[in-house]
Amino acid sequence: MRPAFSRPLPVRQRGLSLIELLVAMAIGLIVTLAVTSVITIGEGKRRTTTSTNDMDQAGAYAAYLLDRAVRSAGSSLAQSTLPTDRGVFGCKLNAASLLPASAFPAPFAKNFKSANDLRVAPVLIAKNQSDAGSDVLVVMGGDAVAGGVPRGLTDPGSATTLSMDNTVGISTGDLVLVSQNGTADCLIEQISGTSAKVLTLGGTYYTAGKSTSLQGLAASTSTYVTPLGNPANGNVEFQFFGVGDNRTLYGYDLLQIGGITSAQALADGVIEMHALYGLDTNGDGILDAWADPGATGYDIATVMATTATIRQIVAVRIALVLRSASKERDTVSASSITLFSDAVDASKKSLAQTVKLTGTDDLNYRYRVVDFTVPLRNMLLLP
Known part of the structure; x- marks a missing residue:
């Protein structure tokens, strides 16, 4: 007979059974997979x-740069056609x-x-x-202090001098177009x-001329001098814009202001840039038609050699096609993109x-088209 004061023996501690362990592992795996899936989807969306x-x-920045450049195209040049062609x-x-x-730098x-073939025009495509x-x-x-108003020569000059009635508004270091x-x-x-009445020429941008000499132009009073601005002030613009092989929009300064001899990257992710000329065909100052720069009469060689066509161009429509940097697992884009529809x-x-x-x-990336029209305000001022 057990004594009344004796205690019961403790129950032995037992672990999980195999079935319980498997069930717990299955539940844990399901939760882990669910959490991982949520994280993966969220990271992909991010x-x-x-x-x-x-x-x-990138598209907005590229559009801003191009708009700013094209909007001012022809400044200091447009007035050289009034009232007569200079x-x-x-x-x-x-x-x-x-x-x-020979060739320009890439792209x-x-x-x-x-x-050797390049001619002066506010905008060329x-x-x-x-x-x-x-x-x-x-x-x-350009944006000269003198306002880009062309001035005629009054007396014969030389290979290094130009004589005119006054030199007001033209300073040392300025560029002029003769x-x-x-x-x-x-x-x-x-x-x-x-x-007071003589400009002396020299410096980085001095040229004696090629098929036409400066001395020959300086000797004639039918020659005109058009102020362009000062490269030190960043107000002279002779620029190229184009897309390189590495999906980047580049700009190139034709006059190499600041000693920069190569094209400079402006915006990443740009795979295509295309443009149209906006025309005023009847001279009323209103854009009434578009022209493809590949059409007969509007290729770059013809446009830049035809003054009448240059004067008709009052706007440029630009379309940029941009591609995302992130590749998607699935197809997310159509096989073609239509511009200027x-x-x-x-x-x-x-x-x-x-x-x-x-x-x-290609179809595993996302694309955007930035399409905008830029008026050439200096050309619109022409009668």
Whole structure:
């Protein structure tokens, strides 16, 4: 018989059974898989959102740069056509030894015209002539203190001097364009000194001329001097814009201001840039038609040599195609992108262009089209 004061023996502690352990592991795996799936989906959405935002910001920045450049195109040049032509539009550009002897740097090296062929115009579009096969945009202009008003020579000058009735508003270091109606060449020159009625030429941008000499132009009172601005102030613009092989929009300073001899990257993720000319065909100051820069009469060689066509161009429509940096697992884009679907030429023919996405995994990226029109305000001021 057990004593009344004795305690019961403790129950032995037991662990999980195999079935309980397997059930717990299964539940844990299910929870882990669910959490991992949520994290993976969330991370994918985050990368897509970030990549899309970066693409949108790059597009907005590229559009801002191009708008700012094109909007001022023709400044200091447009007045050289009033009231009579001073030989600026369409003249062959000479700018000391700064222009390359053969090809321009990438992305303007493979197809774009050589420096020997380049002529003066507010805006030029070279269709499909960048190294990546997109259009090249050429913008020229200046912002001189003297307002870009051309001045005629009053007395014969020399290979280093220009004589005129006054030199007000023109300072040492300024650039001027020396031209003459009926003469093919025009010369960019830099002022190295001034007096009341004489400009002395010299410095980095001095050129004696090629087929047309400065001395020959300086000797004629039918020659005009158009102030362009001062490169030290950043108000002289002779720029190229184009897309390179690495999906980047580049800009190139034709005058190499600041000693920069190569093209500079402006915006990432740009795979195509295409543009149209906006025309005022009847001279009423209103855009009434578009022109494809590849059409007959509107290729770059014809436009820059035809003053009447240059004067008709009052706007430029630009379309940028941007690609996201983040590759998606699945197909997320169509096989082609249509640009300028609503644009028509003077005969009402559609000017829509198609960009085909044929590369490996192209359809696994997202794309944006930034389409905008820039008026050439200096050309719109012409009567």
